[in-house]
Amino acid sequence: MLQRPTLFSRLSSRFASFPAFSRSIAIPYRKMAGVPSTYSDPVHIAVIGGTGIQSLPGFNLAATLTIDTPWGSPSSPISILHHDSPSGKSTPIAFISRHGLHHELAPHEVKNRANIAALRSLGVRTIIAFSAVGSLQEEIRPRDFVVPDQIIDRTKGIRPFTYFEGGMVGHVGFGDPFDENLAKIVRKCGHALEGEGVTLHDKGTLICMEGPQFSTRAESNLYRSWGGSVINMSALPEAKLAKEAEIAYQMICMATDYDCWRGEAGEDVNVEMVMGHMKANAENARRFVGAVLDELSKEEHAEQILAKHLEGMMKFAGGITHKQGRGEEVEKKLKWLFPGYFD
Numbered sequence: 001m002l003q004r005p006t007l008f009s010r011l012s013s014r015f016a017s018f019p020a021f022s023r024s025i026a027i028p029y030r031k032m033a034g035v036p037s038t039y040s041d042p043v044h045i046a047v048i049g050g051t052g053i054q055s056l057p058g059f060n061l062a063a064t065l066t067i068d069t070p071w072g073s074p075s076s077p078i079s080i081l082h083h084d085s086p087s088g089k090s091t092p093i094a095f096i097s098r099h100g101l102h103h104e105l106a107p108h109e110v111k112n113r114a115n116i117a118a119l120r121s122l123g124v125r126t127i128i129a130f131s132a133v134g135s136l137q138e139e140i141r142p143r144d145f146v147v148p149d150q151i152i153d154r155t156k157g158i159r160p161f162t163y164f165e166g167g168m169v170g171h172v173g174f175g176d177p178f179d180e181n182l183a184k185i186v187r188k189c190g191h192a193l194e195g196e197g198v199t200l201h202d203k204g205t206l207i208c209m210e211g212p213q214f215s216t217r218a219e220s221n222l223y224r225s226w227g228g229s230v231i232n233m234s235a236l237p238e239a240k241l242a243k244e245a246e247i248a249y250q251m252i253c254m255a256t257d258y259d260c261w262r263g264e265a266g267e268d269v270n271v272e273m274v275m276g277h278m279k280a281n282a283e284n285a286r287r288f289v290g291a292v293l294d295e296l297s298k299e300e301h302a303e304q305i306l307a308k309h310l311e312g313m314m315k316f317a318g319g320i321t322h323k324q325g326r327g328e329e330v331e332k333k334l335k336w337l338f339p340g341y342f343d
Ligand SMILES: CSC[C@H]1O[C@H](OP(=O)(O)O)[C@H](O)[C@@H]1O
Pocket: 049, 050, 051, 052, 098, 099, 107, 130, 131, 132, 133, 211, 232, 233, 234, 235, 271, 274
């Protein structure tokens, strides 16, 4: 009888045809007694933690994976956590710390391509990303949560932002940068926590700026005049790459400051302010993420967490370059990311 390939054997055979990346799978990052460095089942859901959320305590750590991708290593080792939902079902969740385990990566240094590629290689098709944001509107107060539905790109083109370059061209729709079905689930969970210290704004336009310096007052006011709700430095290219990787992606934002647009009416943003609010509200952030994971673990969301509505999209959106015009290196990389799409 044919054995269903385990994730490890699937990855091994993928690496076997791409020797340059064959060595570093499953090498323990820092040997932690008793924590496996391999994981054999597919993992469909991931959480990307941002500022102040370098780990997700309260979950059972099942494995710590070090995965090398054609775009290098992710920002941090990937923790596989077992999430036990109230129904008794255990669901594996992959967790990456965007800025590294010790917040050592600046926004423009985050390993976005490797992060998303490594998650996809594990089977991830749903990402909940967390971010500390500045508020551009009076009614979005520090410690409020926002589930944004739009992004304005104010990064400066210095971050690698696509998998399709160097001889394979792809164009993916980005009219809705977040996954609306996933957003509905996230909003429902957030509202269920309201009254217990959680205030949620259902929509919002997120400005993603380059940083690492915060905005000037003129910029901050300009973003307000554009209808910006909140501002951060990390939604892009993360959301673009997730879209290219056919992964349903939603960011949950937590306001930590009013940026600098209030002038004399309030103190300008600074790191202490951001960290202070993050720390004070970390428990709510974790409860929010936990509630979303509980909900996503339900059988009724099985299709959604596999992002069936996105499956196969890049075969066409990423396949416009004729075989004879393809760059050899990028073709190898994309075959690693999308086995079977570009044969
Ligand atoms: C520490 S303030 C600026 C920093 O905070 C946000 O991080 P993340 O989105 O990863 O939570 C923002 O994007 C900046 O990177």
